Amino acid sequence: MSGGSEQARKTAEGLEYLTGFGNEHSSEAVPGALPIGRNSPQRSPLGLYAEQLSGSAFTEPRSHNRRSWLYRIRPSAAHPRFTLAADNGALRSAPFTEAPADPNRLRWNPLPDPAPGTDFLAGLWTLGGNGDATQRSGMAIHLYSANASMTDRAFSDSDGELLIVPERGGLLLRTEFGLLSARPGEMALIPRGVRFRVELQDETARGYVCENYGRPFELPDLGPIGANGLAAARDFRAPVASYEDAERPTEVLNKFCGNLWTATYDHSPLDVVAWHGTHVPYVYDLRSFNVLGSISYDHPDPSIFTVLTSPSDTAGLAGVDFVVFAPRWLVGEDTFRPPYFHRNVMSEYMGLIDGAYDAKAEGFVPGGGSLHNMMSAHGPDRETFDRASAAELKPQKIDDGLAFMFETRWPITATAQAAGADHLQGGYDDVWQGLERHFRA
Template identity: 75%
Template sequence: MSGDTGTRAAREPSGSAGFGNEHSSEAVPGALPQGRNSPQRAPLGLYAEQLSGTAFTEPRAHNRRSWLYRIRPSAAHPPFRRAGDGARFTDPVRAGAVHDPNRLRWDPLPAPAAGTDFLDGLWTLGGNGDSARRAGMAIHLYAADTPMTSRVFGDADGELLIVPQHGALLLRTEFGPLRAAPGHVALIPRGVRFRVELPDGAARGYVCENHGRPFTLPELGPVGANGLAAPRDFLAPAAAYEDVSGPVEVVVKYCGELWTATYDHSPLDVVAWHGNHVPYVYDLRRFNVLGTISYDHPDPSIFTVLTSPSGTPGQANVDFVVFAPRWLVAEDTFRPPYFHRNVMSEYMGLVEGAYDAKAGGFLPGGGSLHNMMSAHGPDRETHERAAAAELAPVKLDDGLAFMFETRWPVAVTPQAREAGHLQRGYDDVWRGLERHFGP
């Protein structure tokens, strides 16, 4: 359902997605109404439809909504039927997830069975909160070798922050296509339907399902106007549409369960749109890293790309943090991440290269979970090397790591606790940290 078989796309990208700003795109000139959101007759025989990602009465700065001008309204569909609990992609609470205080680390997700698409390749590690109450988050991984065909997915439970680790993804959304390769992140807003194609073949990566308030840029405070992620670097898709007939499976995630219906047309039939509830892609290499130029190691919050605030100021529902290439210049300072216990819970993944706090075992495609107040930090080899290093400016440019950080503990699913790729000797990396105290 692409190319000459029905897809039509705008010629130019729509540019920066921004945050809270209005953006628009049309695949056919004249498809966007002028001056009215829902005129008596929308242009070109289209239907006008609003997609709201927040409540109507939320403050203007927080409100997310988009107007879609489509070939058929979303309301024109048959009933959905419950697809049953997913065996791999599931709701952590329904799956019997356990709050585990241990430090946990996994190797990369094993290669999928032949014929596995993105949706079937999703694998739930854990999560917290309650999707029905729009609070908390879930952590998933994916491994796929087959594009989604005649199949579309939408998540009513939250927005999906996708972090490719191996192989690019072509995300065909209601708003148009987005390409996300390793080193990028893509965000699919709550309720937006999409299909995933694999232009490079097999693909693997991570997904943060955010049930809470939508991701936005963090406040900069004393940093001022510049630094961290710039709004202009978040790119929205150019409008495209599929005017095709034939059976299409539409799968939705609703209150932790999967439901399915078979449409007689593609729901990716939006010809034009405007608003701020839109998908986007961001190149992590554009992140403007800030850090110390005197002494001491800054807290990892200085590397926040996106944040989903909670009702408690400063305690995020979930933060997305990136450890991008950067210079280390601090004097008389232990430069790798320090030993710490934290009220927040941290899931860390690795896109490429190595992570400066671990000498080995933390692999691209793998991940570690350090739940609230679990003690962690550099392994023995890293600590000994960093404590004895002759300090000079050093460029860290051989790795790209990230973190999903959340205010609540992450309950771990049975499949993650029993997985064959769980590293059962992870605690051993801290063995051998000898006593050196001498009064």
């Protein structure tokens, strides 16, 4: 049976969320499950076990410290031995050494439909990444395509946090903290080490995943922008406590140092009755992003669209940024409206959730993605350039598409399966052919 079933139903419908990003939250599925005034009392209420889940070192600064107290039916320590899983499927992990890092511009069509009975975990397909999961630096880019819910099994990632961006089909994420519903146009984040199960809300599901090995994502500083703008902390939603009290075999898979390890519990590990802390899953509606831009002239850098950032040891140079190109007005004068031609020290993977992207006329479709590694020249294709150069500069609303970008300080090395995939577009470079010479001395 499941506890807190009415709360679970409301949470799955998007109701009764806690709000705020990076703040101390608390929730209980049964009144009185949370202890008053003590994190780990001699006897926790209702016969529960107190357990701390730390997503950061104990001694990290308070503003960066991530930890939560869980009050659960059985402690996590009560589990059998983990063994190496027989097969990682299409899931890969850093360091990425299967193929050399490629400076060429690459673009993929969406993942092919999977075989019947493929769940979220089995449907994960790694495109590439950088860094080293064992050193907690860098990131990986995965895609997923699924047509079945996870049943009697749960997953956790010891290597990093998972930022999930649905493109097709809704996901119901049953986590240790409760339930989160994420549909296309939203993103969900599962912190490092948190166990969860993915159930489909539609017949099929497809989307993108950024696995962040480095420091947890946080809201970027606003600097001269001031107090308001970009993503608002109040729009991030944490789950209401909802637990499973299930005494049946459950497979628990753990991604550890790049490999999947498996153990079969005799109970569900999603048995947290109450919790409080800052190491918490959350969902964010990308269309609630407060877009800022020029109201005079010129074209701001895409960094103005940063939703979340994973800082590195160099100020302003992120391990990975999550950027969204949400609906917005363009009003600047005397400027080239689409993203301009540029080369960048950062490496960019871009995906499309819905509609069309204003810098590409064709070939970039929902579910697909493009990779522009550091210093690779890119920008609008020829058709977009010609159209934008002659367009009347009047106020323009861009609301027919929703795109995003994973941007990282290190080159993204594609996996062998991505470099040789049938859905890798062979003629991507052709979109820049025909850009004529207009210079006259």
